Amino acid sequence: MRNTTTRNRIFLTVMLILLVPTLLFSMAHVEKEGKAPDRVVSLSPNVTETIFALGKGETLIGRSDYCNYPEEALALPSVGTLYNPSLEKMLSLEPTLVISSAFSGDQFLAAVEKAGIEVLQLDAQETFNGTYDLIRSIADAVDADERGELLILSMQNTVREIAIKAQTGSRPTVYMALDFGSFDSAATGDTFLSEMIEMAGGDNVAKDGLHWTYSKEMLLFHDPEIILLAPRWGESAEETVAAFKNTKPYSDLGGRILTFDADMISRQGPRSAEALKLLYNLVHSGE
Amino acid sequence: MRRTLNSILITLTLLLALAALTLGPSDITVGETLSILLGKGDSGSRHYIIWQLRLPRILASMLTGAVLGFSGAIFQAALRNPMADPFILGVSSGASFGVAIALALGLSSLIGFPVAALIGSVATTLAILALSFKRKGATTTLLLTGVAINYILSAAMTLLMVMNREQYQRILYWSLGSFSTATYSQVVVIAGAALLLFIPLSSAHKSLDMLLLDESTSQALGLSVSAVRLAVLLPASIATAICVSYFGVIGFIGLMAPHVSRLLVGPKHKHLLLPSALFGSLLMLGSDTLARILLESGELPVGVITSLLGVPLFIYLLRKGRYRYG
Numbered sequence: 335m336r337n338t339t340t341r342n343r344i345f346l347t348v349m350l351i352l353l354v355p356t357l358l359f360s361m362a363h364v365e366k367e368g369k370a371p372d373r374v375v376s377l378s379p380n381v382t383e384t385i386f387a388l389g390k391g392e393t394l395i396g397r398s399d400y401c402n403y404p405e406e407a408l409a410l411p412s413v414g415t416l417y418n419p420s421l422e423k424m425l426s427l428e429p430t431l432v433i434s435s436a437f438s439g440d441q442f443l444a445a446v447e448k449a450g451i452e453v454l455q456l457d458a459q460e461t462f463n464g465t466y467d468l469i470r471s472i473a474d475a476v477d478a479d480e481r482g483e484l485l486i487l488s489m490q491n492t493v494r495e496i497a498i499k500a501q502t503g504s505r506p507t508v509y510m511a512l513d514f515g516s517f518d519s520a521a522t523g524d525t526f527l528s529e530m531i532e533m534a535g536g537d538n539v540a541k542d543g544l545h546w547t548y549s550k551e552m553l554l555f556h557d558p559e560i561i562l563l564a565p566r567w568g569e570s571a572e573e574t575v576a577a578f579k580n581t582k583p584y585s586d587l588g589g590r591i592l593t594f595d596a597d598m599i600s601r602q603g604p605r606s607a608e609a610l611k612l613l614y615n616l617v618h619s620g621e
Numbered sequence: 622m623r624r625t626l627n628s629i630l631i632t633l634t635l636l637l638a639l640a641a642l643t644l645g646p647s648d649i650t651v652g653e654t655l656s657i658l659l660g661k662g663d664s665g666s667r668h669y670i671i672w673q674l675r676l677p678r679i680l681a682s683m684l685t686g687a688v689l690g691f692s693g694a695i696f697q698a699a700l701r702n703p704m705a706d707p708f709i710l711g712v713s714s715g716a717s718f719g720v721a722i723a724l725a726l727g728l729s730s731l732i733g734f735p736v737a738a739l740i741g742s743v744a745t746t747l748a749i750l751a752l753s754f755k756r757k758g759a760t761t762t763l764l765l766t767g768v769a770i771n772y773i774l775s776a777a778m779t780l781l782m783v784m785n786r787e788q789y790q791r792i793l794y795w796s797l798g799s800f801s802t803a804t805y806s807q808v809v810v811i812a813g814a815a816l817l818l819f820i821p822l823s824s825a826h827k828s829l830d831m832l833l834l835d836e837s838t839s840q841a842l843g844l845s846v847s848a849v850r851l852a853v854l855l856p857a858s859i860a861t862a863i864c865v866s867y868f869g870v871i872g873f874i875g876l877m878a879p880h881v882s883r884l885l886v887g888p889k890h891k892h893l894l895l896p897s898a899l900f901g902s903l904l905m906l907g908s909d910t911l912a913r914i915l916l917e918s919g920e921l922p923v924g925v926i927t928s929l930l931g932v933p934l935f936i937y938l939l940r941k942g943r944y945r946y947g
């Protein structure tokens with residue numbers, strides 16, 4: 335009895351020890367094969383931008399409705415949006431890899447995997463490091479690692495340059511709104527946009543707010559020097575600014591109103607460093 | 622009339638199902654579809670699309686429509702109210718709330734939407750049934766409790782969504798309903814639930830007729846009203862909850878199918894139940910097919926189509942026919 339148990343234990347231990355190199359070997363082996371997928375569908379606009387920025391635009395065979403940059407992306411067939419995608423349309427494009435940077439309709443990606451297509455679901459942290467990680471993961475998936483590192487380095491340089499410039503010089507008060515009115519959408523303190531404003535040398539008046547909504551009373555109290563507006567859906571920049579100036583209580587604000595490209599600033603992707611630079615220029619445009 | 626109606630409905634549904642198999646955004650011709658169905662034709666993405674995407678989806682929408690139509694008739698009888706539908710006792714608001722809570726607490730990837738929805742809807746229905754159990758004027762209490770709970774859950778869910786704006790679209794689209802990820806295992810589960818619902822309750826048609834009478838009459842006839850009410854509402858609620866947890870809240874079918882059937886075959890449940898299920902099935906299949914072929918890319922939520930399609934048809938039939946409720 336004793337002997338059998340000991341023998342079994344030794345056997346088990348040996349097997350487990352042998353398991354480790356076997357796993358390592360197979361993992362290394364698997365990574366070497368199937369390196370560069372030919373046919374990629376991107377379900378997120380920032381993923382699409384990144385793939386093009388990495389010079390791998392030709393691997394893309396499908397996009398989401400919202401993937402509108404760069405212009406070449408518009409020529410690709412769309413499979414719908416993240417929340418109402420057409421599984422059938424996607425499968426008919428015969429992709430080998432589907433990349434998404436946000437949670438999609440709950441069972442959708444599982445169904446895609448079930449159909450035998452590789453799915454890369456990226457969950458980027460809302461920081462610049464998160465953006466770099468996202469670019470790195472995509473670069474790895476489309477076999478453009480070097481190009482990815484170069485892109486990241488150049489972005490880091492821009493970010494550092496802006497951070498230094500922002501430390502010297504003034505800090506104007508800023509309010510950034512993606513929407514306004516009874517249902518407002520402001521860059522409150524818990525958002526990445528707020529962090530970007532601070533990085534760009536602005537003092538975000540809404541930084542004590544939460545959940546994308548800010549009290550209009552507090553806004554009037556702060557009366558920020560710079561107001562950044564994103565053109566609303568279906569409106570031109572001029573139309574949005576005119577509407578803003580005509581809506582109470584925003585009409586009583588005295589600050590400078592400037593518009594910005596919401597897509598560029600909110601998408602975590604290759605344009606994020608440029609977006610920070612743009613933000614710096616907008617924030618300091620009164621000087 | 623009645624026999625003919627049922628045969629017509631069954632034939633129409635089968636024809637629509639066959640047509641739906643050939644329709645979709647990918648370029649598969651009718652000939653290719655038929656050969657894939659018959660087992661010939663190469664495997665690959667087309668085979669997958671027909672067998673793993675379109676067919677389970679068609680079956681799922683037919684079965685769900687049948688369950689909702691049938692349950693609608695049950696609810697309208699048990700609650701003695703023509704405005705009742707299977708969602709009135711908290712199945713839909715409970716399911717959506719369950720999903721919203723799971724998302725807010727970060728549990729959604731752990732347990733998945735269907736489980737969260739099922740827990741939410743079953744818990745809510747049981748709570749409503751318990752809150753209004755054995756009260757005088759039970760149907761009114763039941764209805765009002767259901768309506769009140771629907772309001773509060775709806776408000777709670779909106780609050781959760783306002784505080785988690787990034788998840789807003791996710792919950793919204795889930796709640797609008799979709800058959801796009803239907804699998805055969807889901808089809809099997811719903812088929813099972815449907816059989817467990819249809820078979821016992823179809824033979825209870827006389828009790829259902831009697832439930833429509835006022836309380837004192839049915840009690841005088843020897844019917845234990847609250848017991849029967851509970852006995853028919855529970856399986857209908859559970860079957861509906863299972864459908865909602867898989868595919869979201871798809872409205873109007875549960876309300877409309879029984880009424881349309883009543884307009885055509887009269888209110889006796891012996892003749893009403895089967896057409897209600899068949900109409901539900903046909904409408905749901907039609908709506909889901911439209912939902913996936915109307916847009917150039919992407920899909921429309923099927924709950925939107927059921928209302929857009931169903932309401933004009935319903936109003937037309939209402940104006941045309943003579944209406945008898947009970």
